[in-house]
Amino acid sequence: MSKVFSIIEMSGDCFSVPDLFMSGNPSKDDIEVTDEFTQLVKSGETHITACTASYLHGEGESEPASGDEIEFFSQNFEQLNKNDEIYFLSSSR
Numbered sequence: 001m002s003k004v005f006s007i008i009e010m011s012g013d014c015f016s017v018p019d020l021f022m023s024g025n026p027s028k029d030d031i032e033v034t035d036e037f038t039q040l041v042k043s044g045e046t047h048i049t050a051c052t053a054s055y056l057h058g059e060g061e062s063e064p065a066s067g068d069e070i071e072f073f074s075q076n077f078e079q080l081n082k083n084d085e086i087y088f089l090s091s092s093r
Contacts, residue, residue: 002058003065004089005073010036012045021074024064025054025090054089 008020008031017036031037031050040048056062057073057080065073073080080086 001060002056002062003069003073004054004056004062005065005070006052006054007077008034008036009051010040010048012040012043012048015040015043015045021070021077023066023070026052049093051091051093053091056087056089057085 004024006022006025008022008026010017010020010031017039020034020036022030022034028050031052037048037050055073057065073086077086
């Protein structure tokens with residue numbers, strides 16, 4: 001079974017937040033309810049940009065990564081990428 005996850009980069013005109021790892025390929029609505037998005041809104045940002053890059057890990061039928069898997073991917077992304085163990089799927093802005 002392969003796992004799908006995404007990395008979201010969010011920033012405003014003055015502030016940004018650390019990259020956010022999310023399960024699957026999140027929608028705009030999914031991103032807007034995160035603590036990171038709320039943090040930018042509360043900081044006074046009026047124009048927020050979110051860039052999403054989605055990845056696949058493993059082989060076979062795909063499903064969204066679980067919470068534990070998201071934690072693993074966030075802690076090991078660089079090594080997995082270096083070893084060609086993850087595959088870029090798509091990006092959006």
